[in-house]
Amino acid sequence: MSTSAPKRPNILFIMSDDHASHAISAYGSRINETPNIDRISEGGMRFDNCFCTNSICTPSRAAILTGQYNHINGVKTLGDSFDGRQTTFPKLLQQDGYQTAIVGKWHLGHGGNADPTGFDYWSILPDQGDYHNPVMIEMGVSQKFDGYVTDIITDKSLDWLKNRDKNRPFMLMCHHKAPHRHWEPDEKHMHLYEDIDIPEPETFYDDYATRSQAAVNAKMRIEDLHELDTKGAPPAGLTPEQEKKWKYQRYIKDYLRCIASVDDNVGRLLDYLDEEDEANDTIVIYTSDQGFFLGDHGWFDKRFMYEESLRMPFLIRYPRAIEAGTVSDTMILNVDFAPTFLDYAGHPIPETMQGHSIREVLGGAAPADWRTSMYYRYWMHLDGCHEVYSHYGIRTQQYKLIYYYAQALGTTDSRDESKPPEWEMFDLAKDPYELNNVYSLPEYEQTVKALTREMEQLMSDVGDEPLH
Ligand SMILES: [Ca+2]
Known part of the structure; x- marks a missing residue:
């Protein structure tokens, strides 16, 4: 050796x-x-x-x-x-x-x-x-x-x-x-999966109840796929649900x-x-x-x-x-x-x-x-395509807190004071698919406070600043 x-x-x-x-x-x-x-x-x-x-x-x-x-x-x-x-x-x-x-x-x-x-x-x-x-x-x-x-x-x-x-x-x-x-x-893979249906995910029919307007208004729904994405138009006569599946x-x-x-x-x-x-x-x-x-x-x-x-x-x-x-x-x-x-x-x-x-x-x-825990931030507010809102947040081992701060258009670091910011919080242990926003529930009040403090500490640690 x-x-x-x-x-x-x-x-x-x-x-x-x-x-x-x-x-x-x-x-x-x-x-x-x-x-x-x-x-x-x-x-x-x-x-x-x-x-x-x-x-x-x-x-x-x-x-x-x-x-x-x-x-x-x-x-x-x-x-x-x-x-x-x-x-x-x-x-x-x-x-x-x-x-x-x-x-x-x-x-x-x-x-x-x-x-x-x-x-x-x-x-x-x-x-x-x-x-x-x-x-x-x-x-x-x-x-x-x-x-x-x-x-x-x-x-x-x-x-x-x-x-x-x-x-x-x-x-x-x-x-x-x-x-x-x-x-x-x-060419080699063009016909793969041709004769089968791929299973739909658990949250395919998410109705965004309890969630932010950011989720409701995002333009990335399966319905938003266009003909370039699907390589052609859907067949005529489908119901909206059939078209989504297609x-x-x-x-x-x-x-x-x-x-x-x-x-x-x-x-x-x-x-x-x-x-x-x-x-x-x-x-x-x-x-x-x-x-x-x-x-x-x-x-x-x-x-x-x-x-x-x-x-x-x-x-x-x-x-x-x-x-x-x-x-x-x-x-x-x-x-x-x-x-x-x-x-x-x-x-x-x-x-x-x-x-x-x-x-x-x-x-x-x-x-x-x-x-x-980790700090996250997305800056491309209302990009004219997918229309996702800017947000920052924290993910710990059990929780996630997200703040959609209503970014002012044309900026990357200031709020539009005329728009309400929104919060989402998920208890990942109980809700791994993030369907149930618990931010406003009284039983999570103390957790929200602790997570908000920890998020602002993480922001500060990496040199970013909160937007109140
Ligand atoms: Ca990519």
């Missing part, structure tokens, strides 16, 4: 876009199978409480790169470009001799300071990119590629891996566009078909690590930039602090340090990823990063002072 210091691990960071954990069989999906993604959890650890700090694409990606909340890294909304001059974990790994690359979805702007920094190689989709025959911007040069985007991203990832310097560790971000709207499957089947089947391709391609990367005998020395992660509503609460999309949108899948394998087949309910956040990577690479974690390394959690036990 070698007595030399252990090698610094490779990092293979696979992330998809809008893939909810309840569409992964390792998480007990009722609607699909993901055998290759499951290989990561079978060989490592599954996290059941990994949450994003703002459930929307671009901001979550900025939080992941910087280890900071969005009011610090400057990317609060989809419209904000990322300033690549900031400290990011790829930059620090590159300085330490890691070979670094990103292939696929970037979605943090491009050109000028928004181009990826800290990567030896980058090949990204412009903005959302296309599913079929996508253009990719490779080290600043745009080129169109024939084929299906999930295959192409994997091909390019494998090409880069095969041509790397095998004497130095690598950090590769393989970031898929799929299964983002408009859910366009490839739209759900069209939506969810294409969503799951896109995931089937992601799963196949995850398998290709894992096979490569096995063939190269690199699996033991490589940290492999599968996650998504946030969760997604799969008909839950009658919705598609994300943004809300409700569980299906807040929760990120997070599966991690590293045979040298993580026991195979383990599950953790420790609360981890997207801002923890960057410090974790740096920790494993032996790089000091900058004071400016707000997340915490999960290395001890992966070793089997969370530190005694590990967080038991």
Whole structure:
């Protein structure tokens, strides 16, 4: 046995876009199978409480790169470009001799300071990119590629891996566009699920009784899916309920078909690590930039602090340090990823990063002072598309408190005094589907007060401010 210091691990960071954990069989999906993604959890650890700090694409990606909340890294909304001059974990790994690359979805702007920094190689989709025959911007040069985007991203990832310097560790971000709207499957999976009905979720007929106007008025109901989403108009003569059911089947089947391709391609990367005998020395992660509503609460999309949108899948394998087949309910956040990577690479974690390394959690036990609650904030008030209200909130192990503060239009940090703010609170132990808002019930009065204080403390800890 070698007595030399252990090698610094490779990092293979696979992330998809809008893939909810309840569409992964390792998480007990009722609607699909993901055998290759499951290989990561079978060989490592599954996290059941990994949450994003703002459930929307671009901001979550900025939080992941910087280890900071969005009011610090400057990317609060989809419209904000990322300033690549900031400290990011790829930059620090590159300085330490890691070979670094990103292939696929970037979605943090491009050109000028928004181009990826800290990567030896980058090949990204412009903005959302296309599913079929996508253009990719490779080290600043745009080129169109024939084929299906999930295959192409994997091909390019494998090409880069095969041509790397095998004497130095690598950090590769393989970031898929799929299964983002408009859910366009490839030929191979086009007919999957054709002859079956996908089960509807428990909360498919949520009537939003007891809840905020924010929930009532959100435009992300299954009924709001349009023809581009459902790849055609519903048949004539359906009742409203029949039409909702029809739209759900069209939506969810294409969503799951896109995931089937992601799963196949995850398998290709894992096979490569096995063939190269690199699996033991490589940290492999599968996650998504946030969760997604799969008909839950009658919705598609994300943004809300409700569980299906807040929760990120997070599966991690590293045979040298993580026991195979383990599950953790420790609360981890997207801002923890960057410090974790740096920790494993032996790089000091900058004071400016707000997340915490999960290395001890992966070793089997969370530190005694590990967080038991988390702070969340969504800024895209009435975006003209999904019309979700801005909100912030706290989630503890048992409760969730959400404050829809009636943001003034055209601002990101002030209230419209003419509009009433709204509160929601859920007792997750009694109401895991978040159907019953208990904020105004007398028996929860003391809990509401305590949660409000704790939320304001968390806000203050991360450098954000309450809006009264
Ligand atoms: Ca996303």
